[in-house]
Amino acid sequence: MKLRYRRVTLPLLHPFTIATGTSTERNDVLVAVEHGGVVGCGEAAPSRGYGQSADSVVEALPRLAAALGDDPFAFEVNADRLLAAARGQYAAVAAIDGALHDLAGRLAGLPTWRRLGVSPGRMPVTSFTIGIDEIGVIERKVAEAAAWPLLKIKLGTPDDERIIQAVRRCTDAPLRVDANMGWDLERARQMCRFLADHNVEMVEQPLPRGQEDQLADLHADSPLPIYVDESCHHAADVVRLAGCVDGVNLKLSKAGGVTAGLRFIHAARAAGLKVMIGCMVQSSVGIAAGAQLAPLCDLADLDGHVLLARDAATGLDCRDGRLLLTDAPGQGVTLRDDLADPSGWTVVQ
Ligand SMILES: [Mg+2]
Known part of the structure; x- marks a missing residue:
């Protein structure tokens, strides 16, 4: 080759x-x-x-x-x-x-999803991500994202409550939150209680990588499901997190591709964990690879290409918040x- x-x-x-x-x-x-x-x-x-x-x-x-x-x-x-x-x-x-x-x-x-036996009818809605910014800018971004049925809000700042209150002034859409390791245990407990009162459906990576021993404590009394991302790269990490969190975020660039991603998903299922499939900010060449596995996952967060001023490829479309898997061979992008x-x-x- x-x-x-x-x-x-x-x-x-x-x-x-x-x-x-x-x-x-x-x-x-x-x-x-x-x-x-x-x-x-x-x-x-x-x-x-x-x-x-x-x-x-x-x-x-x-x-x-x-x-x-x-x-x-x-x-x-x-x-x-x-x-x-x-x-x-x-x-x-x-x-x-x-x-x-x-x-x-x-x-x-054959399209990759068909070759893998994946059912496109099970494609989850993908969230659209709102990054950390001034409150006025966040409000504008949320207004611009009105077509997306589900938003993921980046937190991990001293202003997190104000950010969520601002988002809630603009939309009733369900929210997910990603703290990107920005809290300690006490702040995470406090934020989970606050977020549960604001129609937030899950919290991602509340604690820094390396503090996985505190996740079980947080998970035990959290009113919201806890997922990890930076704490979980490979199938071997998944096993160690069983019972400590509700779910794990699979990213193909962390795990090492579609084949390793399948191993990650199977490990999570065996460990009784939910799976979110996420991405980097990247073009639809990489996002399309993740999309092939998304129907095997519970949650999708595959909006990296939408955050670009100009994508590197065409062919990956989205309808009502769901990426569309087509009959085009391979990953379906050009x-x-x-x-x-x-x-x-x-x-x-
Ligand atoms: Mg994340």
Whole structure:
């Protein structure tokens, strides 16, 4: 199999702030895998918080490409080899694994969801995310998001109550909250009680990563379901969280792609946990890979591409808050012409 990549800068529609920082653009890496004249595409959306960058992705690609076998349909073997060679570069692994699933679908003439036996009729509504901002800006963003049936509000600031009160002045829509590790145990307890009175349906990552031993205490008397994201990357993390939380947030760039994502979902089900499928702020190349698994999950948070000023691909549409899985082969998205131009790609092998 031949592998090539190109870097892509994706400007955001608005600066996006969460408890751990602000971003105005994403620097991602598109990966293409070719076999028998057919090409599949994936996206690496690296996260600084996890020791990843576009540079570290590009640096990892030759090592990961060398680990790949010759059979694009040998997902489990390829995933084992890629994960063993990852050295923390799971966004790069996710890009290659996503490209393999896209490629296999195109070779088979089947959409990835159908090849995996997933039912698109079970697609959950995806939330639309409102980042941390001045109260007036948050109110404007909530008004602009009126078409979305479900909002996810980023918190983890001293002003969290004021933010929720402002959102509630603008909408009665159900809300989810993501604190992105911004609270300690006492603040989390206090906030869960406050949020339960404001039609909030769940709370994500209330405590810092590394403080998982406090989650069971919080979970025991929380009026709201508790999910974790930064605390849970892989199937092995899922097992340790059984009984301590209600659910876990699967992101393909944390877990290492669609194949690792399936393992994560099965581990969560075996542990009695709910699954949310989330994403980075990234293009619809990566979001489409997650969308293939979304009907296997309880909650979806797959709006990363909608937060961009300009997407890298077309083909992933949304109706009434649900991403649409089509009959197009593979992940069902097509790169923009300027990005598909072969001159912008670097051959790895
Ligand atoms: Mg999160």
